[in-house]
Amino acid sequence: MRHRKKFNHLGRTTSHRKAMLSNMAVSLIKHKRIHTTLAKAKALKVFIEPLITKSKEDTTHSRRTAFSYLKDKEAVSILFREVSEKVAQRPGGYTRILKTGNRIGDNAEMCFIELVDFNENMLESASTKKSTRRRRSSSKKKTESSPAAEVKAETEVKEEVKDAVVEEKEVKAEPETEAKEESKAPEAKADTPAEEASDDEEKKKEE
Structure with a gap:
């Protein structure tokens, strides 16, 4: 019985499956990218990533362990010379799977599996990203919150307060002047009848 055996047998016997994964791992180490089915790529990912982790420690024991899985001296030397230097600072996730659609004959899911640190196009695109709108808004906030901008804003507020x-x-002074003029006008009107009465009395006397 196959209780708790969840890995994909890929329709092959144990010896056939191990030989196939070893051959695919050698091809991936030499060419850095291969095209295969999605099921095989997932099985290869589990097979090769522990070997890449072991290649970070360049000792005789780790080289012999890698050779027992790969069965290829050239692949082992490339793994410990080139690949280990590239992945030295990476804590895992050395491979990437890129789906490419289904195969025409049997409609199997196809994909590329590659070593992450050897895809130069993706590394360049990741390093040269376009600026987003958030950066523009943050730059505006920075310019507005600068000390010079704050001083300008304070001076403008003070000038507006002075103008107000x-x-x-001026508004208060205008009603006061108008009230004074009105108070003077009645006095002038009240004086004119008295003067007219005095004039009449003088005319009568003269007569």
Whole structure:
């Protein structure tokens, strides 16, 4: 019985499956990218990533362990010379699977599996990303919150307050002048009848 055996047998015997994964791992190490089915790529990912982790420690024991899986001296030397230097700072996830659609004959899911640190196009695109709108808004906020901008804003507020105070004073002064003129006008009107009465009395006397 196959209780708790969840890995994909790929329709092959144990010896056939191990030989196939070993051959695919050698091809991936030499060419850095291969085209295969999605099921085989997932099985290869589990097979090769522990070997890449072991290649970070370049000792005789780790080289012999890798050779027992790969069965290829050239692939082992490339793994410990080139690949280990590239992945030295990476804590895992050395491979990437890129789906390419289904195969015409049997409609099997196809994909590329590649070593992440050897895809130069993706590394360049990741390093040269376009600026987003958030950066523009943050730059505006920075310019507005600069000390020079704050000083300008304070001076503008002070000038506006002064203008408002001057306008209020002018508005208050205008009603006072109008009230004074009105108070003077009745006095002038009250004086004129007395003067007319005195003129009439003088005319009568003269007569």
